[in-house]
Amino acid sequence: MSVPIKAAIEKVPGGMMLIPLLTGAVLATVAPGTADFFGSFTGGLLTGSTPILAVFYVCMGASIDLRATPYILKKGGALFGSKVLLAVVIGIVAGRFMTELPVQNSLLAGLSVLALVAAFSDTNGGLYMALMGQYGKPKDVAAYSIMTIESGPFLTMLILGVAGLSAFPWQTLVGAVIPLLLGMLLGSLDPAMRKFLSSASPVLIFFFGLALGFGISLQTVLSAGLVGVLLGLVVLFLGGAVLFLVDRLTGGTGLGGLAASSTAGNAAAVPMLVAAANPAYREAAGPATVLVSAAIVVTSIGTPLVVAWYARRLARHGRGDAVSLSESGSESGSEGVPAGSRTSA
Template identity: 30%
Template sequence: MKILKTVEKVPGGLMIIPLFLGAIINTCFPQIIKIGGITTATFSTGALAFIGCNLLCVGAQINLKGVAESLKRGGVLTIAKFLAGFIPAIIVVKIFGNDGILGITPMLLLAAVTSDNCGIYLGLMSEIGDKYDLGAQALLGLTVGPLFTLLGLGVAGCGFNPIAIVASVGTMVVGFILGNLDEDIRNFLKSGIMFTLPFLGFSVGTGLNIVNIIRGGFTGILLGVLVIVLSFIFLVPADKFILRRPGYAAVANCSSASSSVAVPAIVAQSIPSLSGQVATATTAIAASAVITAIVCPILTSVVVKKWGWTKESVESSNIEDA
C-alpha cells in the first residue's frame, strides 16, 4: 500500500490527515488515547513537545543571514493578525457596545481572531513553506495566550512577559545556535522537521472535539467564519503586498488557538464587568478553534494550488547556504 505517497499528494497532508484522524478518534473514541503511559504521552498530550522538537530542527536550518528575513515575515504577519481582531472589535464597541451583536462581542473577536494555531502553521510551513516561513514562528508565537486580547481591550499595565517570550522560542534558539556552530548538526536535524509532522498533527487533532462545534452553537460557527474571513482580509494583502510573497503563509494563519478558550476567564479577572460573558465566550471560542483547525489547512491547500508555493526553493536555498 502506498499510504505515504498518497498522503504526500495532499499539500500539508503529513499534518492535515493525522490531525483529522486525531480529531475523529478524540470525538468518537477518546478512551483509546486516554489510557495513560507512553501511548497518551505520544498521541494525546505530546503536542507541545513535538512543537518544541520541530522548532529546534527549524532553528538549526536558519543561518545568521536569514534572521532578519524570518523576523520581517513574522513581524508583518503578527501585526496583521492583531489588527484583524482589533479593528473589528473597535468598530463593534463603537456601534454596539461591549455586548456586541449576534453574540459576537469585542472580547470574542480579540480572543479568537488575534490568536493563531501555531501547530497547524508549523505543520503546513514544514511542507509547503521555506525555512524563513518556519522561522517567522518566533514572533507569531506571541499571538498565543491573552496578551493581544488584553492589549486590545486596553487593560493598563499588561505588557510583554519576557519569560513567556523566551519560553515560546527557546528550542528554536537552541537549534539556531547548534546549526550555526556545526554544519553537520544542521544537516542531521533537517530531517526532523518532516519526521515530527505526523506526530504533531495527530496530537493537535486529539485536542479537538468536533462536538464543540455543536455546543458553541450559532455563535461559535459565526465566530469561526469571522476568524477565517477577517484573518484572510488582513493577512493576505500584508503577505502579498508588503512581504511580496505568494500568500500561502498568510492563509496558514487563518485559524484560532485552542488555548484561547482560557482567555475569557483570564480577561474577566482584570475586567470584572465582562465576567457574565465568560461561559458563552468559552464554548464559542472552543467551537471556533475546531472549525478553523479543519478549514485552515484545506483553504491553504486550495491557495497553494492557485498561488503557488516555495517548497522547491527550500532545497535550493539549503544548498546555497551550505
C-alpha cells in the same frame, strides 16, 4: 504488499498535520477515554502535544540560518513584520469590543481576541515554502527562515498584552521562545546539527497533529460552523491583501504575500498554550482552538488556489518571476494545488 499511506496523506493540502489531527479528533469523539484506559506510552502519545511541540520548536529553530542574505532578510522581514503588525491592529481593535472571554449568544458566538490573534499571527510555513518552490524562486523559499519567528505562543501572548488585555509574566514570554533560540544556536554552531534537527520537524508535526486532535471533539468542531469558515476566509483575503501589498511595495510580485496568507497547523495549539500560561484565557481557549482549526483547513485549501490563480495571471502577462503554466502543471498533482504544498508547519 505496499500501501501508499504517505502519498495519500500528502494529496491533502496540509495533510501531514490535518489527517492526524482529524484522526485524533475522531478517536476523541467516539472513544474519549482511550488515553486514560491504556495509559503509559499510548496515553502519552495521545495527550503529549505540549512536549512534542517544545521539541518541534527546537528542530524548527535549527533550520533558521542566521547568515541569511540581505534579500532573505528583506523579503522575510517584510512579510513577518506586516503579518505581526496586522495581528496587533486586529488585537487592539477587537480588544476594544471584547474581553478575554469569548463572545456569547450571538452569530459570532465563540469568537474571541485570542482566536483572532492566533489565526492571523502564524503562517503555514510548509505551505508557503511549497508554493514559492513551485511558483517563485529559491531565495523566496528561504525567506521563511525569518518568518519562523512567528511559530509558537510567544508572539500571540505579546500581541494580547499590546492589545491591552491580560499580560503574561516575563518568565512565561521568555520560556515560550527559549526552545526556538536553542535550536537556532545549535543549528548556527554546527551545520550537521542543523541538518539532524531540522529533518525531524515533519515527523514531529505528524505526531503533534494526532495529540492535538485528541483534545478536540468533532461535535465542538461542528459547532464552530460558519464562524470558523468566516475566520479562515478573513485570514485568507484580508491577510492576503495586506501581505500582497507589502510584497509589491518591497519589490516582489505579490506571490510571496499571497503564499503567506494562511494559518499554520501548529497555531491550533496556541490557544491552549496561552491559557496554560494565563488562566484568564481558559474559557476562550476551547472555542478558539476549534475556530483556529477551521481557519487552518480553509486557508490550507484556499491559499494554494489563490496563489495558482495569480501565478497564471502573471504568466499570461509575461512576468518572468512566475513559472510558466507548463512548468507548474508538470509539478502539480492537480490544478491549483501543488504537489509540494501538502506539508503543514
